[in-house]
Structure formats: structure tokens, C-alpha cells
Amino acid sequence: xxxxxxxxxxxxxxxxxxxxxxxxxxxxxxxxxxxxxxxxxxxxxxxxxxxxxxxxxxxxxxxxxxxxxxxxxxxxxxxxxxxxxxxxxxxxxxxxxxxxxxxxxxxxxxxxx
Amino acid sequence: xxxxxxxxxxxxxxxxxxxxxxxxxxxxxxxxxxxxxxxxxxxxxxxxxxxxxxxxxxxxxxxxxxxxxxxxxxxxxxxxxxxxxxxxxxxxxxxxxxxxxxxxxxxxxxxxx
Numbered sequence: 001x002x003x004x005x006x007x008x009x010x011x012x013x014x015x016x017x018x019x020x021x022x023x024x025x026x027x028x029x030x031x032x033x034x035x036x037x038x039x040x041x042x043x044x045x046x047x048x049x050x051x052x053x054x055x056x057x058x059x060x061x062x063x064x065x066x067x068x069x070x071x072x073x074x075x076x077x078x079x080x081x082x083x084x085x086x087x088x089x090x091x092x093x094x095x096x097x098x099x100x101x102x103x104x105x106x107x108x109x110x111x112x113x
Numbered sequence: 114x115x116x117x118x119x120x121x122x123x124x125x126x127x128x129x130x131x132x133x134x135x136x137x138x139x140x141x142x143x144x145x146x147x148x149x150x151x152x153x154x155x156x157x158x159x160x161x162x163x164x165x166x167x168x169x170x171x172x173x174x175x176x177x178x179x180x181x182x183x184x185x186x187x188x189x190x191x192x193x194x195x196x197x198x199x200x201x202x203x204x205x206x207x208x209x210x211x212x213x214x215x216x217x218x219x220x221x222x223x224x225x226x
Contacts, residue, residue, distance in 0.1 A: 031213045042115065042203060043156075043217040088156065092213065100169055101146075101215065103156040 004104035006089050011110045018076040020107045022089030027070060029091040033101065034063065034074045037086045046074075046087075076109075084111045116140065117206050117218035125224045131192040134221045138185055138206030144168070145187040146207070146215060147179055151200040162187055163210040194225045 005023045012018045024032060030051050035043040049056045049063045049072075056063045062075040076083055086106040093100055116139035126132055138145050147159040149172075158171035162181035173179075176194075181187045191198060201222050205215040 035217075042117075042219040043205075044115070045214060045216065048213065100158050100161070100171060102158070105155040 004089055004091060004102055006087075006104035006107045008105065009108050009110070011112065012079050014079060014081055014111055014113050016079055018074075018079045018083070018109055018111075020074045020076075020087050020089075020109065022072040022074075022104055024070050024072060024089065024091040025102070026091060026093050027067065029093055031092040032063075032065060032072045033088075033090040033092070034061075034072075035088040035090060035103075037088065037106070039085075043088065079109075079111050081111045081113060084109055115216040115218065117204060117216055119202075119204050119218040119221050121221060122219065123222050123224075125226065126194060127226055128194055128196060130194050130225075131190065132194065132223065134189040134191070134202050134204075134223075136187045136189070136204030136206075136218060138187070138204075139216055142206035142208055142216070143185065144207045144210050145181055145185070146205040147173075147187070147189050148203040148205065148217075149200045150203060150220070151197075156203075159189070161210070168210050191223070196225050199223055199225045 033048040034046045060077045064073045086108050088106045089104040090101045118137045120135045144163045146161045150156045159173040160179050161169040165181050179189045201220045203220045204218045207215045
């Protein structure tokens with residue numbers, strides 16, 4: 001399809017791991033991104049992965065990329081209440097020398113104490 | 114704080130009116146992007162400028178226009194406003210036109226009554 005797909009909601013308990021999944025659309029997309037949006041705030045770039053990588057780890061965040069299935073996931077270890085936010089997956093579709101970001105609709109993560 | 118500033122934070126206006134949203138990119142960034150975030154459409158890319166010139170166009174309506182000034186700040190002009198234009202409008206900036214990292218401002222919430 002044409003849309004970047006994400007499940008809309010995820011609820012976890014504090015201290016557990018969260019896994020947010022995303023399916024993107026263009027196998028030639030060069031970069032895949034995870035952005036976080038807290039209530040009333042803009043989008044904060046969390047991490048990104050180049051399309052020739054399978055995995056990227058950054059402290060509590062692990063990004064896994066399955067290019068064959070066009071599947072991207074974000075794992076947050078030891079999830080805290082401060083991680084409650086909407087998480088957006090985005091792919092960078094190349095158009096010549098330009099790359100435009102195409103976003104999913106976002107996954108709302110709720111962390112229960 | 115991403116370093117990208119947007120004004121105003123909130124804007125309430127009536128149908129048929131025209132408004133201007135303003136964005137100042139991070140220091141040193143030459144490229145500015147505009148996005149619209151609405152409940153039904155999600156986050157959509159509108160338009161990109163690089164060093165004063167239009168670089169890429171997304172789902173931008175003909176009633177909308179933008180420009181980037183010599184001091185690199187950008188303005189998004191929305192005219193003949195309709196109820197459906199109510200949304201959050203984000204500006205993002207990056208160093209160059211094809212740079213993989215985009216940093217988002219806090220957004221302007223537009224309400225059309």
C-alpha cells in the first residue's frame with residue numbers, strides 16, 4: 001500500500017519492554033525514523049536507521065529493520081511513565097536528490113505505573 | 114528544545130480568512146519543511162525550501178503558499194480558510210536539502226471556526 005502503517009495504541013506496565021511496530025511502503029527508502037511526540041509538543045527525533053543496517057541500539061532504544069518485509073520496530077527497554085507519548089515511524093522516500101519523509105499515523109504508548 | 118521556533122503557538126480565525134504562520138530554523142540550517150498534522154490525515158508533508166528556493170512540494174493546496182526569506186526564516190500563508198484546515202502546522206529544519214535529520218518546531222495550532 002501507499003501508507004506507512006502502525007498500530008494505534010500500545011499499553012505496557014512500567015519497567016516492561018515496549019515494542020512498537022511499523023510497516024513502510026518503499027523498499028528503496030534510504031532512512032527509517034522514529035519520532036516521539038509528547039502532549040502539546042512538537043516531534044522529537046529519537047533515532048533513525050540507514051536501510052543497509054539490521055539493527056541499531058541507542059541506550060534503552062533498539063531499532064530492528066527487516067528490509068525484505070519492510071518492517072521496522074522500536075523496542076524501549078525498562079519503559080518509564082515519561083515514555084508515554086505518541087511514536088511516529090517515518091520513511092524517507094527519495095525523489096532525485098531530495099528525500100521526503102512519509103509518516104505513519106502514530107502509536108500512542110501508555111505506560112501504567 | 115530543537116532550536117526551531119514557530120509563531121504563533123495558537124491561532125483562531127474564521128472561515129474565509131487568511132493567516133500567516135512563521136518559522137525560524139535552527140542556527141545554521143538552510144532547509145525548511147512545512148507539515149500539517151490533522152486527526153484524519155495524520156502528518157503530511159506540505160513543502161520544502163532550501164536557501165530561499167522551493168525544493169519539493171507535497172500535498173499542499175493551491176490556497177496555501179510559502180516562502181523562505183534571505184534570513185532563512187519561512188512563512189506559510191493559508192488563505193480562504195475552511196473548517197477542514199484546522200490542524201497543527203509544524204515546521205522542521207535541516208542543514209541541507211537532502212540531509213537525513215529534520216528537527217521539528219513546537220507547531221502552530223490553527224482553529225478555523
